[in-house]
Amino acid sequence: MALLDGIPHHSTSSPHRPWPRADVGEEGWLKAIELLAGGELTLLGLWGEVDVVHMALLGGASDVAVISLQCASGKIPSVSVSHPPALRLERSIRDLFGLEAVGAGDTRPWLDHGVWGVHAPLGSNTAAGGKTPYRFLPAEGEALHQVAVGPIHAGIIEPGHFRFAANGEHVVRVEQRFGFVHKGIEKLMQDTSLEAAAKLAGRTSGDSTVAYSFAFAGAVEAALNTQAPPRATYLRALMAELERLANHIGDIGGICNDASFALMLAQTGILRERVLRAADVCFGHRLMMDMIVPGGVARDIGSGGVEEVRALLAEIRKVFPRLVELYDNTASLQDRTVTTGIVKAEYARRFGAGGYVGRAAGRAFDARRNFAYAPYDRLSFEVPVLEAGDVNARVWIRIREVEQSLALIDQILDRLPRGEIRTELKPSGEVREGMALVEAFRGDVLVWLRLDTENRIRRCHLRDASWFQWPLLEAAIEKNIIADFPLCNKSFNCSYSGADL
Numbered sequence: 083m084a085l086l087d088g089i090p091h092h093s094t095s096s097p098h099r100p101w102p103r104a105d106v107g108e109e110g111w112l113k114a115i116e117l118l119a120g121g122e123l124t125l126l127g128l129w130g131e132v133d134v135v136h137m138a139l140l141g142g143a144s145d146v147a148v149i150s151l152q153c154a155s156g157k158i159p160s161v162s163v164s165h166p167p168a169l170r171l172e173r174s175i176r177d178l179f180g181l182e183a184v185g186a187g188d189t190r191p192w193l194d195h196g197v198w199g200v201h202a203p204l205g206s207n208t209a210a211g212g213k214t215p216y217r218f219l220p221a222e223g224e225a226l227h228q229v230a231v232g233p234i235h236a237g238i239i240e241p242g243h244f245r246f247a248a249n250g251e252h253v254v255r256v257e258q259r260f261g262f263v264h265k266g267i268e269k270l271m272q273d274t275s276l277e278a279a280a281k282l283a284g285r286t287s288g289d290s291t292v293a294y295s296f297a298f299a300g301a302v303e304a305a306l307n308t309q310a311p312p313r314a315t316y317l318r319a320l321m322a323e324l325e326r327l328a329n330h331i332g333d334i335g336g337i338c339n340d341a342s343f344a345l346m347l348a349q350t351g352i353l354r355e356r357v358l359r360a361a362d363v364c365f366g367h368r369l370m371m372d373m374i375v376p377g378g379v380a381r382d383i384g385s386g387g388v389e390e391v392r393a394l395l396a397e398i399r400k401v402f403p404r405l406v407e408l409y410d411n412t413a414s415l416q417d418r419t420v421t422t423g424i425v426k427a428e429y430a431r432r433f434g435a436g437g438y439v440g441r442a443a444g445r446a447f448d449a450r451r452n453f454a455y456a457p458y459d460r461l462s463f464e465v466p467v468l469e470a471g472d473v474n475a476r477v478w479i480r481i482r483e484v485e486q487s488l489a490l491i492d493q494i495l496d497r498l499p500r501g502e503i504r505t506e507l508k509p510s511g512e513v514r515e516g517m518a519l520v521e522a523f524r525g526d527v528l529v530w531l532r533l534d535t536e537n538r539i540r541r542c543h544l545r546d547a548s549w550f551q552w553p554l555l556e557a558a559i560e561k562n563i564i565a566d567f568p569l570c571n572k573s574f575n576c577s578y579s580g581a582d583l
Contacts, residue, residue, distance in 0.1 A: 085123070085141040089113050089149060098515040099304040103136075103148040111151045111159055114139060119164040124434040125550075126519070127528045128161060128168050129543040130175040132206045136543075137161070138517070138528065140434065144452045148517065148530070153181055156207070160186040167433045167550055174583070178268075180205035190216065193261040193582065204269055221247035221255045229564060233262045240578035244567070251563040256556050264582045271542045276302060276376045276507065279539045283529065284371050286544050287580035292318075292325040293522030294544065295374035297529040300455065301542075302376035302507065305516025305533050311502040314378035315456040320391070320494045321361070321370045321379075322521075323487045327398070328357040329523040330480040330487075333575050337477055338409065340569040341418035349405055353398060360394040363387050378504030388495055395488055406481055419474040423558040423570035426471060433550045436525025438479040439574055443471035449521040461493050471558075473573040509537045522547065524575060546580030 091104035117123040126138035135158050136150045160183035161168035172183040173192035180202030196213030226247050233241035241262040247255040267286055271279045283298035284291040296318055335350030358368040364387035365373045373380050430443035440447055448465040450458040466482035468475040517530045525547025532540040555574045559567055
């Protein structure tokens with residue numbers, strides 16, 4: 083309750099677990115905005131319903147609370163006017179629910195590209211929709227020209243549009259536009275079973291399918307005040323660390339490739355493939371999709387799985403240090419990554435940037451440590467933090483996290499308990515709410531949900547770390563050259579799908 087003590091509120095809503103949720107009036111909402119703007123709180127999430135808006139807040143290292151504001155008038159005081167990290171979330175709430183953020187400086191649509199046929203499809207006052215011109219923000223200056231990139235790109239990647247304003251090769255501004263892969267995933271979840279919703283959660287952003295499934299299961303278990311069996315929690319962590327390994331190793335190669343050093347991509351590609359094959363041996367799926375379910379895990383580790391993972395660790399420990407040395411000792415590569423695409427520490431703190439983006443710029447936040455969810459509360463690991471905030475720092479955070487994941491997997495295999503892998507989740511007979519924060523490879527994933535009396539989903543919101551990282555990429559590329567944008571973009575490796583929902 084310490085966080086809520088500083089915000090005028092009515093009463094805490096129950097049952098909401100593991101952190102409190104309180105209903106506030108306009109006074110409490112404005113007070114929360116004041117605390118966000120002053121840096122005393124960090125925004126974890128902002129999402130809507132038909133006639134209410136919710137805001138998740140972080141105070142200190144691990145003090146979390148959710149506040150809720152009724153908005154029968156369809157209007158809410160804008161958070162973004164004082165705290166810019168809320169801007170895209172406010173625009174999404176308006177697109178989906180028709181709730182207007184009064185005072186917001188940018189009211190352009192975010193997810194709505196005018197192809198749905200209706201405006202505010204999840205709100206109470208839907209209206210016929212249609213396309214309207216999307217106007218990018220103006221950039222003023224001498225001899226500026228525009229460069230439009232995307233949404234379709236040369237590689238097999240998700241669609242996103244980047245509009246550059248440049249003077250020659252030097253970038254003055256880049257503006258992003260996403261929403262091209264909006265799936266309506268939160269609408270699809272409504273009134274579904276836990277099993278069906280868990281499958282949807284795992285497809286929010288495919289490269290983080292384990293993390294999303296982990297967070298969804300955690301939110302369900304919090305709502306129902308139950309826990310997965312100990313063996314299941316260790317298997318979940320094994321999956322999460324394998325997913326982290328695969329993505330970090332692949333990213334390191336991809337970043338080097340965008341700096342024209344294809345040798346690293348080839349070598350890391352081999353290691354990444356080995357991780358995916360080990361995951362397949364263990365859990366029958368290269369990405370381990372649908373393996374984490376509410377109440378536990380869908381299957382136990384396969385025959386020979388432990389031996390396969392130990393062989394994988396031995397191979398990575400043999401090969402990876404040589405690749406790190408190659409990266410560190412290649413002057414032409416360092417010339418491209420050092421001092422390129424700097425994220426200022428103040429920006430990382432203000433936006434609550436998680437993962438390697440935040441930790442490379444001095445923000446020491448990791449949900450595994452800050453919230454110590456099982457089994458990480460019983461495992462030893464370090465959270466690497468650097469201050470430079472450039473592409474090179476983001477590479478080194480990944481390198482150090484690969485090393486930490488190897489040590490974590492050793493501990494998981496050594497301590498893997500025997501026993502059941504799934505707990506039956508019985509309907510509680512009442513409406514329940516739960517929330518979870520889980521550390522994905524690119525940062526913290528938040529899942530909030532409400533269950534009805536029969537354990538069906540009434541409402542579920544999923545927030546990717548990329549919501550607070552994408553805007554920092556816009557800032558990081560300023561004053562760099564256009565040719566360095568792919569390098570900066572890959573060093574962030576934000577999710578398009580996770581931000582498009």
